[in-house]
Amino acid sequence: MNGQVRAGLPARPGTHPPRHSPALPPAAATLSSMPDSTIRVRIAPSPTGPLHIGTARTALFNFLYARHVGGTFLFRLEDTDVARSTAEFERDIIDGLHWLGITWDEGPDTAGDMDHGPFAPYRQMARLAIYKEASDRLVAADLAYPCFCTPEELDADRKAQEAARQPPKYVGRCANLAPDERTARLAGTGRPPATRFRVRPGVVGWNDMIRDRIEIDTTNLGGDFVIVRGDGTPLYHFTVVVDDAAMEISHVIRGEDHVGNTPKHILLFEALGHAVPVFGHLPLILNPDGTKMSKRKSQTAIDDYRAEGFIREGLVNYLAYLGWSPGTEEDVLPLDEIIAKFDIDKVHKGGAKFDRGRLEWLNGQWIRRLEPNDLIDRLRPYLQAAVDDGRISRLPADDEVGPLLPVVQERLPTLAAVVDLVGFLWIDDLVVDPALVVPKRWDPATTHEALVAARDILAAHDTVTWEADELEPPLRELAETRGWKAGDLFMAIRVAVTGRTATPPLFDTLVALGRELTLARLESAAAVVGAPTVR
RNA sequence: GCCCUCAUCGUCUAGAGGCCUAGGACGCCACCCUUUCAAGGUGGAGAUCAGGGGUUCGAAUCCCCUUGGGGGCACCA
Numbered sequence: 001m002n003g004q005v006r007a008g009l010p011a012r013p014g015t016h017p018p019r020h021s022p023a024l025p026p027a028a029a030t031l032s033s034m035p036d037s038t039i040r041v042r043i044a045p046s047p048t049g050p051l052h053i054g055t056a057r058t059a060l061f062n063f064l065y066a067r068h069v070g071g072t073f074l075f076r077l078e079d080t081d082v083a084r085s086t087a088e089f090e091r092d093i094i095d096g097l098h099w100l101g102i103t104w105d106e107g108p109d110t111a112g113d114m115d116h117g118p119f120a121p122y123r124q125m126a127r128l129a130i131y132k133e134a135s136d137r138l139v140a141a142d143l144a145y146p147c148f149c150t151p152e153e154l155d156a157d158r159k160a161q162e163a164a165r166q167p168p169k170y171v172g173r174c175a176n177l178a179p180d181e182r183t184a185r186l187a188g189t190g191r192p193p194a195t196r197f198r199v200r201p202g203v204v205g206w207n208d209m210i211r212d213r214i215e216i217d218t219t220n221l222g223g224d225f226v227i228v229r230g231d232g233t234p235l236y237h238f239t240v241v242v243d244d245a246a247m248e249i250s251h252v253i254r255g256e257d258h259v260g261n262t263p264k265h266i267l268l269f270e271a272l273g274h275a276v277p278v279f280g281h282l283p284l285i286l287n288p289d290g291t292k293m294s295k296r297k298s299q300t301a302i303d304d305y306r307a308e309g310f311i312r313e314g315l316v317n318y319l320a321y322l323g324w325s326p327g328t329e330e331d332v333l334p335l336d337e338i339i340a341k342f343d344i345d346k347v348h349k350g351g352a353k354f355d356r357g358r359l360e361w362l363n364g365q366w367i368r369r370l371e372p373n374d375l376i377d378r379l380r381p382y383l384q385a386a387v388d389d390g391r392i393s394r395l396p397a398d399d400e401v402g403p404l405l406p407v408v409q410e411r412l413p414t415l416a417a418v419v420d421l422v423g424f425l426w427i428d429d430l431v432v433d434p435a436l437v438v439p440k441r442w443d444p445a446t447t448h449e450a451l452v453a454a455r456d457i458l459a460a461h462d463t464v465t466w467e468a469d470e471l472e473p474p475l476r477e478l479a480e481t482r483g484w485k486a487g488d489l490f491m492a493i494r495v496a497v498t499g500r501t502a503t504p505p506l507f508d509t510l511v512a513l514g515r516e517l518t519l520a521r522l523e524s525a526a527a528v529v530g531a532p533t534v535r
Numbered sequence: 536g537c538c539c540u541c542a543u544c545g546u547c548u549a550g551a552g553g554c555c556u557a558g559g560a561c562g563c564c565a566c567c568c569u570u571u572c573a574a575g576g577u578g579g580a581g582a583u584c585a586g587g588g589g590u591u592c593g594a595a596u597c598c599c600c601u602u603g604g605g606g607g608c609a610c611c612a
Binding site: 044045046048078080081083084147149151154158161162164165166167168169194195196211214215216217219220221222225226227228229230231233235236237239240255256257258259260261281283284286288290291292318321322323324325327328329330331348349350351352353354355357358359360361362364368407409410411412413421472475476485486487488489490491493494495500501502503504505506507 | 536537538539540541542546547548549550558559560561562569570571572573574575604605606607608609610611612
């Protein structure tokens with residue numbers, strides 16, 4: 001990617017009003033170059049759904065770009081789709097981005113807030129007057145015009161085009177109406193007109209930050225497009241441009257699915273008399289089948305990943321490496337180093353399939369790097385959730401979890417996995433499958449004998465010295481004197497006290513269980529195998 | 536139908552004409568460690584760089600074509 005050829009910008013330095021100094025970048029600001037305050041990027045999600053993984057990735061790349069060059073990153077809510085926008089989604093998006101560690105210099109920091117920054121408000125429904133002024137200006141200059149077409153007419157047009165195997169396109173019915181014709185159309189439809197932007201003939205091109213030169217003939221844009229609905233609310237293509245212009249956005253970094261929108265936006269910037277920002281189109285995140293990642297085929301809500309126990313460090317690291325790599329062989333990289341190394345010129349052009357297995361591995365890497373107390377804090381909500389839905393009987397205290405960490409931390413692919421791993425510790429009435437207690441090479445009678453013997457040995461053990469390395473020798477000795485394989489004995493004990501065949505190391509487990517519970521479970525398991533149900 | 540766009544192991548990627556008989560990671564397989572499961576270590580299989588033409592002394596890297604994939608074409612964003 002040649003960064004030297006850039007469209008329009010950095011926009012008219014002299015014409016911008018004095019800028020407020022942006023909030024200081026995070027401590028991580030290991031800038032590899034001088035801060036560039038002329039660079040302003042944004043993420044502008046629509047609160048019509050929970051934070052989508054694609055939105056998070058786009059936000060992350062904008063954030064990385066801004067922080068790397070010392071520019072400004074802002075957050076704007078595009079809530080003009082009133083029917084689908086909700087305060088709940090707004091909260092989910094903002095909280096989700098914050099959770100990932102993505103911060104912005106301008107825009108609402110919490111749902112409902114809108115006054116943080118020099119260009120407030122940052123919520124489009126609060127900026128209606130601005131769009132109104134802009135559309136009036138375009139209509140006055142005849143760069144846009146009122147369109148009286150009804151949904152039925154437009155639908156019929158579209159159907160006819162489809163039948164004729166033609167690309168969908170506005171037919172221009174209202175493009176050149178005389179004043180009296182407009183009056184007549186208005187009377188005929190009886191509804192307020194929408195406003196359409198005139199698409200001028202010619203070719204529109206730009207030097208994309210990541211895919212070089214792109215040129216599109218405007219005849220392929222689908223004709224004049226609506227910028228304001230009949231009810232007066234503005235549409236996306238219009239609001240993005242008006243706001244990106246007003247908020248002095250210098251670089252628009254967004255998903256590849258916007259490539260076809262870019263010529264429309266460039267036309268609008270020109271009509272509005274504003275310098276055109278630089279555009280950069282990121283490759284898409286793909287479903288396993290190679291199509292654009294969708295809710296239908298993949299898990300797309302960031303909050304669902306959080307609920308499963310993915311941690312921000314893992315998710316951010318993974319997302320950053322989807323379509324970008326530092327060019328070194330480091331796979332596990334903290335956010336501050338990603339910022340320092342981020343280079344938009346190294347962003348790929350091709351889409352990347354979402355690989356959950358790789359995400360889990362990376363998440364495990366990050367969990368292993370967590371400080372013990374931090375890990376306990378992060379584990380607590382997942383333990384509480386297990387209490388809430390009855391998977392475990394009680395919430396263990398921090399000082400119960402702490403000692404477990406050495407054997408648990410390296411076994412967790414996700415935080416939620418802690419319940420599967422050691423949940424048996426906090427289950428009051430553990431159910432043990434009799435068939436599972438009997439080791440492969442053993443029969444129920446041997447197992448019963450072994451469990452009873454093990455119980456007696458452990459019962460004879462002094463309570464004060466209930467330590468892993470003191471519990472092991474006598475049991476090994478038991479196996480040896482009876483001619484049993486230690487592994488078989490251990491497995492029988494393991495299943496008896498945990499109900500599972502895969503657990504942390506046995507003696508650490510017995511210590512965690514405590515003397516009483518260990519003995520009680522050995523007894524009840526012995527009873528279970530000792531009295532097999534007759535088939 | 537039209538427009539745009541992309542193309543290195545199954546997956547994420549390194550690669551900016553000779554350092555490439557293509558490197559790393561995930562996953563997979565084997566071994567080591569080992570009381571199970573993980574983690575960790577070692578090794579292995581796995582890509583004729585989509586195919587075909589050029590350019591060049593030399594191409595995964597540059598150009599063209601083909602094929603395949605993807606995105607888009609609303610009074611959604």
